Amino acid sequence: MRKLSSLWGSIPFRCFFTSHQHFSSNISIHEALNHKRAGEKVIVKGWVKGVRVMKNNLFFDVSDGSSVGKLQVVLPHLDKLTGLSFGSSVEVEGIMSMNPRDNSKSELIANKVDIIGPCDVQKGYPFAPRKAYSGDYTRQFLHMRPRTATFASLLRIRNAASLAVHTYMNSKGFILIHAPIITSNDCEGAGEVFKVAPHSELLVKEMLKDGCPKDQAYFDSKAFLTVSGQLHAECVARGITKVYTFGPTFRAENSRSRLHLSEFYMIEPEIAFVDNLEDILTFMEEFVKNIVSTLLTTAGEDIEFLYRNQNMKSTEHLCNILDRPFCVVTYDEAFDVLTKNSHKLKTPPRKVDGLNKEQELFLVSHNGGCPVFVINWPKEMKPFYMRELVGDSSMVSAVDLLVPRVGELCGGSLRETDPDIIAERLKLLHLEEPLQWYIDLRRFGNVPTGGFGMGFERFLQMLLPIENIKDVIPFPRWPHNCKM
Structure with a gap:
């Protein structure tokens, strides 16, 4: 038997590393908020948690679930983007910068925003921006609840x-x-306990032995969820x-x-x-x-x-x-x-x-x-x-x-x-x-x-x-x- 080390040594490796100067790096919102990256070109992906229009800039917050914090994105020339709304999913490319009003906070100056999945709140989306919801309410939307x-x-x-x-x-x-x-x-x-039994009556009939109760047909004994x-x-x-x-x-x-x-x-x-x-x-x-x-x-x-x-x-x-x-x-x-x-x-x-x-x-x-x-x-x-x-x-x-x-x-x-x-x-x-x-x-x-x-x-x-x-x-x- 060949040694693992020799097998490992026989595998050809190809190197794909390249300079960050030429390509944007995909980072999480947690990384964007917690690591000083001013001047770095990055891509973030997530969901829009708030939109604000101020003068000639569009501001929106993005979260990807990696952090309690949200990353503020600044998009100059607001006429270049339509359809952005609360709840929509986006991919944003831009340059990391420090917030001029608070030098301890990072923000992203966007030069490209792609709306991956639009979200029309008026068509049944259960949550609205800047609104708190009770547990009883969010429990009705288990499939959407992780977005809160x-x-x-x-x-x-x-x-x-x-x-x-x-x-x-x-x-x-x-x-x-x-x-x-x-x-x-x-x-x-x-x-x-909850009983466990096949749903298929045909399978139960196929596996049933003489004198055996139906609820014991599959395992030859009663079975339960633990x-x-x-x-x-x-x-x-x-x-x-x-x-x-x-x-x-x-x-x-x-x-x-x-x-x-x-x-x-x-x-x-x-x-x-x-x-x-x-x-x-x-x-x-x-x-x-x-x-x-x-x-x-x-x-x-x-x-x-x-x-x-x-x-x-x-x-x-x-x-x-x-x-x-x-x-x-x-x-x-x-x-x-x-x-x-x-x-x-x-x-x-x-x-x-x-x-x-x-x-x-x-x-x-x-x-x-x-x-x-x-x-x-x-x-x-x-x-x-x-x-x-x-x-x-x-x-x-x-x-x-x-x-x-x-x-x-x-x-x-x-x-x-x-x-x-x-x-x-x-x-x-x-x-x-x-x-x-x-x-x-x-x-x-x-x-x-x-x-x-x-x-x-x-x-x-x-x-x-x-x-x-x-x-x-x-x-x-x-x-x-x-x-x-």
Whole structure:
């Protein structure tokens, strides 16, 4: 076999580099605004965000989505261009210059403008210049929503947050795994799953075996859209010590609240050889703080824009997340606090009901706005895989992380290690047969594991002044709504 280096050396290369003095360079709006390029001949492409006519010059702003800022284009001799309007797409060639009124700002003196796609606002374009729109309104136009400044900022922040998650996990030695979207498991055991089956009746008939139900024809078993990648992460963590999933998950809940989606993204780390819930809490706190801190640096301009756009100046809740240690209380201690303050709550606290959103947010507020870990939960409130507390089989080593603005952000636990206990719980849920493999994990070379899941969209809601979770995901799905 030939060495790669020799193969590489045998490939002929042709050089296409040439002088910038003869050709215009294509640059993004972000590059135009953030790099001093006075005197350089450039080409920019984007969408017109505003048009102004002054004396003999036409001024218009161009954005290509690469930056919260817009590049001002100056076109002398306005009679040379017709049809330019808000929303149209353009290609502009010209010379970069410094704005004579503000020498810190760049502008483009155009000598050529091509209108790539005209936009007639009067014929149904849903947005107008210099006008603010509510989330409810823009949600009606999911295909156009990325053209708004607010949603473009959100998408850039979402991208930066995704990168921050992967960078942090990689720095801690975690391996990313792609858990399946189609699965035979209902990880939470709550029945909030979407069934998966072929749409073609002809295909179902063709594949149907004698005595097999229709909804099992394709896979020979029932199949669902995943509610969590955790069980698959547990498999891999027994061969690779530290893993995480980051992908779409689905819940068939009949809820249209500001905090619920039918499809959302989850980050789910799973760590082997973990025998202490405190280790999970420590990692969870460090993880959340690191991502927030990173985003304030890498996406600070967009975050500031969103707060300014919502007329909100206070980011005190982010300081509380970064600057103070998270509080830890048991489930019983949390309810003692709620009971003593029940006169301040709309819903009286009852231990058997768990924590509702109002109570979660009250606990955070009661702690001065600092996040709160609630640990050691009643077993009947939590999924089958959580480990019983030593000395109290009615409780499990579980944790919910409560944060400002959204309440529960993360849920995690130590996983039950005893195969007989797992088998008994699955038997009660009528899941012993389909999850026999999960029992086997405990029977052959088992190790203790633990982990948590964090809703990515809820994290963004916590970080940003965006009230509705449907406005932090590109194409939201919720009951009675699956547009596009």
